[in-house]
Amino acid sequence: MTDLRRVDAFIDSHLDASLDELAKLVAIPSVGAQNRGLGECAALVSELLRARGFTVLVLASGGAPVVFAERGGRSARTLLFYNHYDVQPAEPLELWESEPFTLTRRGGSVYGRGISDDKGHITSRLLALDALLDADGELPCRVKFLIEGEEETSSVHLHDFIVREKSRLAADACMWEFGGVDHREVPLQYCGLRGICYVELSVETASTDVHSGMGGSIIDNAAWRLTWALAHVKGADGRVRIPGFYDAVRPPTARDLELLAALPEVADEYRERWGVKRFLRDLTGGVELRTAEVFEPTCTICGLTSGYQGPGSKTVLPARASAKVDFRLVPDQTPSTVVSALRAHLDAGGFSDVRIELLGGEPPARTDPDDPFVDLVCRTAEPIYGMPMQKTPMVGGSGPNHPFVHVLGLPVAGAGIGHPGTLAHAPNENARLDLYVKHAKHVARVLTEFARK
Amino acid sequence: MTDLRRVDAFIDSHLDASLDELAKLVAIPSVGAQNRGLGECAALVSELLRARGFTVLVLASGGAPVVFAERGGRSARTLLFYNHYDVQPAEPLELWESEPFTLTRRGGSVYGRGISDDKGHITSRLLALDALLDADGELPCRVKFLIEGEEETSSVHLHDFIVREKSRLAADACMWEFGGVDHREVPLQYCGLRGICYVELSVETASTDVHSGMGGSIIDNAAWRLTWALAHVKGADGRVRIPGFYDAVRPPTARDLELLAALPEVADEYRERWGVKRFLRDLTGGVELRTAEVFEPTCTICGLTSGYQGPGSKTVLPARASAKVDFRLVPDQTPSTVVSALRAHLDAGGFSDVRIELLGGEPPARTDPDDPFVDLVCRTAEPIYGMPMQKTPMVGGSGPNHPFVHVLGLPVAGAGIGHPGTLAHAPNENARLDLYVKHAKHVARVLTEFARK
Numbered sequence: 001m002t003d004l005r006r007v008d009a010f011i012d013s014h015l016d017a018s019l020d021e022l023a024k025l026v027a028i029p030s031v032g033a034q035n036r037g038l039g040e041c042a043a044l045v046s047e048l049l050r051a052r053g054f055t056v057l058v059l060a061s062g063g064a065p066v067v068f069a070e071r072g073g074r075s076a077r078t079l080l081f082y083n084h085y086d087v088q089p090a091e092p093l094e095l096w097e098s099e100p101f102t103l104t105r106r107g108g109s110v111y112g113r114g115i116s117d118d119k120g121h122i123t124s125r126l127l128a129l130d131a132l133l134d135a136d137g138e139l140p141c142r143v144k145f146l147i148e149g150e151e152e153t154s155s156v157h158l159h160d161f162i163v164r165e166k167s168r169l170a171a172d173a174c175m176w177e178f179g180g181v182d183h184r185e186v187p188l189q190y191c192g193l194r195g196i197c198y199v200e201l202s203v204e205t206a207s208t209d210v211h212s213g214m215g216g217s218i219i220d221n222a223a224w225r226l227t228w229a230l231a232h233v234k235g236a237d238g239r240v241r242i243p244g245f246y247d248a249v250r251p252p253t254a255r256d257l258e259l260l261a262a263l264p265e266v267a268d269e270y271r272e273r274w275g276v277k278r279f280l281r282d283l284t285g286g287v288e289l290r291t292a293e294v295f296e297p298t299c300t301i302c303g304l305t306s307g308y309q310g311p312g313s314k315t316v317l318p319a320r321a322s323a324k325v326d327f328r329l330v331p332d333q334t335p336s337t338v339v340s341a342l343r344a345h346l347d348a349g350g351f352s353d354v355r356i357e358l359l360g361g362e363p364p365a366r367t368d369p370d371d372p373f374v375d376l377v378c379r380t381a382e383p384i385y386g387m388p389m390q391k392t393p394m395v396g397g398s399g400p401n402h403p404f405v406h407v408l409g410l411p412v413a414g415a416g417i418g419h420p421g422t423l424a425h426a427p428n429e430n431a432r433l434d435l436y437v438k439h440a441k442h443v444a445r446v447l448t449e450f451a452r453k
Numbered sequence: 454m455t456d457l458r459r460v461d462a463f464i465d466s467h468l469d470a471s472l473d474e475l476a477k478l479v480a481i482p483s484v485g486a487q488n489r490g491l492g493e494c495a496a497l498v499s500e501l502l503r504a505r506g507f508t509v510l511v512l513a514s515g516g517a518p519v520v521f522a523e524r525g526g527r528s529a530r531t532l533l534f535y536n537h538y539d540v541q542p543a544e545p546l547e548l549w550e551s552e553p554f555t556l557t558r559r560g561g562s563v564y565g566r567g568i569s570d571d572k573g574h575i576t577s578r579l580l581a582l583d584a585l586l587d588a589d590g591e592l593p594c595r596v597k598f599l600i601e602g603e604e605e606t607s608s609v610h611l612h613d614f615i616v617r618e619k620s621r622l623a624a625d626a627c628m629w630e631f632g633g634v635d636h637r638e639v640p641l642q643y644c645g646l647r648g649i650c651y652v653e654l655s656v657e658t659a660s661t662d663v664h665s666g667m668g669g670s671i672i673d674n675a676a677w678r679l680t681w682a683l684a685h686v687k688g689a690d691g692r693v694r695i696p697g698f699y700d701a702v703r704p705p706t707a708r709d710l711e712l713l714a715a716l717p718e719v720a721d722e723y724r725e726r727w728g729v730k731r732f733l734r735d736l737t738g739g740v741e742l743r744t745a746e747v748f749e750p751t752c753t754i755c756g757l758t759s760g761y762q763g764p765g766s767k768t769v770l771p772a773r774a775s776a777k778v779d780f781r782l783v784p785d786q787t788p789s790t791v792v793s794a795l796r797a798h799l800d801a802g803g804f805s806d807v808r809i810e811l812l813g814g815e816p817p818a819r820t821d822p823d824d825p826f827v828d829l830v831c832r833t834a835e836p837i838y839g840m841p842m843q844k845t846p847m848v849g850g851s852g853p854n855h856p857f858v859h860v861l862g863l864p865v866a867g868a869g870i871g872h873p874g875t876l877a878h879a880p881n882e883n884a885r886l887d888l889y890v891k892h893a894k895h896v897a898r899v900l901t902e903f904a905r906k
Contacts, residue, residue, distance in 0.1 A: 033765030035764075089767055091763065152766075153766055154766060196768070198766045206727045207727060207728025207729075208727060209878075210879075211877060212781070213781060213849045213850030216751030217745050217749040217750075217849070218723070219729050219733060220729070223756070223757050224687065227683045227757075228688075228689040230684075231680055231684035234677065235681075274659045274660060274661060274663050274772075275660025276659050294670075296670040298669030300669045300768075300770050302761050304760065304774060305757060305758060305762040306757040307756035308542070308756040310486060310487065310544065311488075312486030312488075312606050313653075313779070313812040313813055314486055314541060315541075315651070315878065316879075318756065319727075324761060324762075326766070326768050328670070396669065425768065426661060
């Protein structure tokens with residue numbers, strides 16, 4: 001029997017050392033979208049794992065390398081941790097209160113790009129392993145890590161990688177990269193992730209920008225073509241106009257709605273956090289808002305660019321315009337179906353001049369909320385958080401859980417250091433140190449329980 | 454009688470000295486939109502005029518200073534030159550083949566931002582004055598210059614300035630800032646300018662950008678709001694949807710259509726210059742294309758900006774989005790009417806969240822194509838260009854000719870160094886030296902003829 005008091009004491013007393021490791025990871029700007037620091041960060045992650053006695057392989061994926069690590073343990077059961085070492089761009093830089101790539105401790109939190117998503121999850125999990133090794137001299141079960149470098153750019157090579165490395169990745173369950181508490185400090189268990197289909201739409205109407213006084217009435221304007229194409233894709237009523245887009249949407253089950261109904265009201269918290277006065281359509285809160293949030297597909301413009309964007313006025317008719325557009329998909333939608341239908345819809349609307357580049361796609365996937373591994377992860381939270389994790393059937397974000405569920409055949413459960421103000425993907429991304437410590441203690445319990453089964 | 458052979462010889466032999474002056478002007482990046490170098494450029498322009506014996510005043514306008522200069526001459530008649538010393542931004546910088554703010558001579562041309570629009574017009578006109586002073590020791594008539602610094606930012610203060618300084622600016626005719634030859638090398642006389650109403654539309658939907666996986670189905674997206682608002686303003690059929698927008702449009706007169714019909718076909722030249730395959734609607738060329746080009750109002754998106762615009766993907770739901778939109782106006786549309794109607798139309802469409810900032814406005818104005826001063830300027834081109842200037846009733850671009858026509862009561866005629874490949878407002882703006890010399894010789898003839906009347 002692992003002495004969990006000793007484990008907890010180790011975690012409490014080794015926080016600073018763990019944060020030192022996190023600071024080193026944060027200092028490497030491993031921004032996937034900008035293709036910076038990825039190899040360097042993979043090397044540091046490998047070094048951290050080797051220091052814990054893991055056998056580490058840095059495997060080519062076709063893009064950023066995948067760090068695979070493995071170490072045996074007391075039991076024959078195998079837990080696979082999925083994490084990623086890449087981060088979102090830090091832009092807009094001027095909104096950061098401290099340097100994005102320097103771990104900065106303020107109050108009870110640490111700030112920096114990737115602190116929460118996902119580098120802090122890596123180091124807090126390593127802290128849990130350190131504590132278990134300190135207590136027992138070995139791990140309770142076999143542990144594998146798959147730490148990729150393309151999560152923030154839609155994990156474009158991961159699916160094929162997992163198919164290729166299926167036997168190496170064999171396990172009994174998968175611990176997901178993230179998790180956390182809600183605004184009530186209740187730890188939440190998410191039993192599924194929406195899929196994503198991220199495209200760039202672009203138009204080129206001329207070989208050069210034109211004086212707007214010259215061409216305005218007689219030639220096409222790339223910015224207008226893009227605007228109309230976008231309005232053709234989604235209307236002001238919020239409905240995606242692509243024929244068949246909603247056909248594959250599977251509505252939530254009775255069990256899903258039961259889990260959603262048990263969740264707390266989020267409306268006020270969302271209004272406060274995002275500074276919004278109202279929600280879309282007639283949503284005001286309740287189970288309707290929570291259902292819409294995760295069981296509906298979306299079409300989001302993530303960025304628009306064309307022509308002159310500086311101060312003041314420039315009278316130019318732009319030759320080029322582009323938009324980044326992100327579709328969040330729910331079961332059983334797939335990225336490939338969406339891209340084909342989008343192409344056909346643009347063509348049918350007279351927008352065959354609008355080019356589509358697929359920047360990344362992942363199908364949605366879910367784990368049964370009543371799977372025994374999900375139950376284990378939820379139950380073992382209780383001694384740490386004062387309550388078991390509350391189950392929510394689906395999360396609005398995306399991730400490459402599809403191949404873990406459907407290729408490796410694993411139940412996937414999450415837990416982590418996140419909180420409502422964690423600002424993942426935004427300036428001033430942060431982690432609360434109390435939650436960092438709790439997550440390490442929780443992971444130690446997951447491993448010891450899991451090993452016994 | 455002025456010895457025009459001596460004048461021409463002087464111009465030919467003093468080209469390099471004139472280009473040295475132009476190089477000094479180009480070296481000052483007097484970019485109005487970026488509020489750079491304006492005072493410095495006004496000072497250099499003043500120095501150039503004082504060197505020709507002009508009395509110079511640098512007058513406050515409320516924005517960039519206005520250079521006013523005056524010198525008497527043999528006759529009591531007064532010709533007012535209107536020019537501007539500000540330039541368009543040089544961006545996108547990477548498309549320039551030489552430094553934008555360094556006059557660079559390649560082949561028979563000079564390159565640099567403002568070379569054609571409008572600094573080269575200033576120096577070629579000064580070269581004409583130098584030649585006349587060399588020949589006669591005095592100017593043929595009284596000459597005034599009004600050289601402003603806000604032309605590229607819609608001359609926001611010029612109208613009030615002209616009203617205020619009306620008596621100082623009194624003249625018999627006005628020579629406009631630009632002009633040039635078409636693709637046949639025929640010099641063109643433009644007898645009117647469209648007006649402009651330049652606005653920035655902006656939307657803010659939240660206090661912070663949001664992870665697109667979180668808010669996508671439940672909160673507003675600034676980029677979508679902007680897209681739909683823009684599509685509400687102008688449809689994919691190219692028609693502006695603002696009620697009443699076309700009501701004040703005065704169709705071309707029979708004389709206008711006669712002048713347009715006499716102009717050459719431009720379709721092939723435009724397709725080549727701009728790299729476009731087709732024109733809007735069913736336009737293929739002919740008088741229909743030329744009429745549409747100048748007698749129709751426009752609504753042009755000059756720029757779009759929102760969210761993430763870097764390489765790759767970032768999954769963000771933007772809190773802010775904005776568009777720069779330029780309306781070109783024809784008689785009798787006015788900027789203020791357009792702005793009010795736009796506000797009402799956005800509100801009526803449910804877009805009261807879209808903010809409108811007016812960045813500049815000028816009403817359209819025209820001079821009678823058969824005005825005697827227009828005839829004089831056209832006729833005096835013949836010895837230089839081998840033909841008189843051909844009259845075109847209206848030009849698609851805009852400029853502040855309204856107060857010259859309607860406040861000062863002057864006929865306005867243009868002539869200049871422009872040519873179809875001059876790339877005003879675009880990278881690699883240039884002037885051909887043969888046209889630079891021709892314009893100086895033409896201006897010398899305009900002054901001598903004008904003085905005699």
